[in-house]
Amino acid sequence: MPHTPSSTTQQLPDAAVIVLFGATGDLAGRMVLPAIVEVHERGLMPRAWRIIGCAADELDDEGFRRHVDEAVARRGGGLPDDWAHIRGNVRYCAGTFGVDNPGRLPEVLGEVREELRRETGGEPVVIHFLAVPPVAFAPITRGLGAHHLADGARVIFEKPYGTSLESFEKLDALVKEVLAEEQVFRIDHFLGKEGVQTIYVLRFANQLFGSEWNRSSIEQVQIDVPEDLDVANRATFYEATGAALDMLVTHLFQVASQVAMEPPMDLRDPNSVLQAREAVLKSFHPLDPKEDVVLGQFDGYRDIPGVPDDSTQDTFVAARLWVDTERWRGVPFLLRTGKRMATKQQRITLVLRPPFGPLAHELKVPNTVEIDFAGEGEVALGMTVKTPGPDLTYSSGRARLNLDDVVGGEGLSPYASLINDALVGDRSLFTTAEGLRAAFTAFAPLQGPDRPAPLPYPPGSWGPEEARRLAAPHRWMLGE
């Protein structure tokens, strides 16, 4: 099994340097920097390590360290005991890095590598983490190649890796000119969530689930990620991206592939897991934008500074995806996400078919297998039981297992989990070019002339009413 502590610590390098592009951005501050510190606190960082932040802001090392102090403090739980010492591991290079403007990065990286060589006697692993908008991937990658900073390094690309099939192909071609596939770590942090990782084990280690994981037993798969979050603090990025590109072709498709994949040959072989998950993406039927997609835009989105008055960007998407495999033919995968919705939740629901036999027509609520993948993760069963009492009547009940209650376990946050994987060179929870090509191919019709106009919805709601149609004959299991 990938990700066991023994397998990760065995392959941990003695020294590593993480070069963080977009170091002053939202993602870096909220997720990446706290995650690096979490990996350190969990004893999963190499013996010697450094971070080099890169962004346009004119900061010096100490200015960036203060930025990191604040980011780490904001996560809650206080600063690590050895913080005064480890903040000294942090350096900064100001400027927009590229072919014509390497700035101080080659020099600072050279210094840091030399320090780490002296400290450990070995060559440090270099990880470039591109926590930048997609438009910046190509110039930074070219710059890494031109200044020989990619040699032997690993490069983590944020999502979305491309913004359409065409831009994906261009980026892929460029990346292949500079990097070998083993150097490329295309991140999708939903794959790093404990609740998503547990799907393999739930399914392959429990006959109860494994034997029913198919169209004979499952009527619908719902993958529902409502968010109450606003986008005002990232309006420029969001207006250029929208919900479907930000969340659907990326996170929701990847979670769908995790549910839909065929069993890998060997669960302990990261490559085998990777290939099995990514292979099923090729069976995703291209979306039918007219029949199977509803877009929405929350009321007030156009009032956000930076958003044009006539914006048609989507802040909500619901889609019915068909997976053309023997296992799933005819089972809709219902995917939904949006901003400013009623609540923040992340849930996979397998909606089970009604039973055969004497109670076949009695059940009003379908039985379900539910996997919550927000936070620490939870597995639940929605089942029909006899209503306690003298009469033979039926009720729907729920049994829950919070993954944090599993004895001996201590979950990692998604970015910590994936940074740990990148440090040890385990690519099983990263995406492949073939998988993303297939994802963008299935998504492409939504970027063409048949893209539906986004329907308005009130903030704090479950999105446009029209989205209910997709879940028929049931309803979206969350909300409403």
Ligand SMILES: NC(=O)C1=CN([C@@H]2O[C@H](COP(=O)(O)OP(=O)(O)OC[C@H]3O[C@@H](n4cnc5c(N)ncnc54)[C@H](OP(=O)(O)O)[C@@H]3O)[C@@H](O)[C@H]2O)C=CC1
């Ligand atoms: N924020 C989130 O919750 C998540 C974001 N992501 C992904 O992370 C990436 C970054 O998003 P986010 O942090 O929200 O965006 P922000 O706009 O907050 O930050 C982007 C960072 O990238 C830098 N940057 C912007 N344009 C360029 C450019 N052309 N060249 C070099 N650097 C540039 C900015 O630096 P400067 O201001 O100095 O130019 C800034 O430091 C996106 O691809 C997004 O999809 C993924 C998961 C979650």
Ligand SMILES: O=C1O[C@H](COP(=O)(O)O)[C@@H](O)[C@H](O)[C@H]1O
């Ligand atoms: O990648 C993204 O993910 C976040 C949701 O991530 P989570 O870790 O909070 O579940 C989403 O809000 C953001 O728009 C998107 O870019």
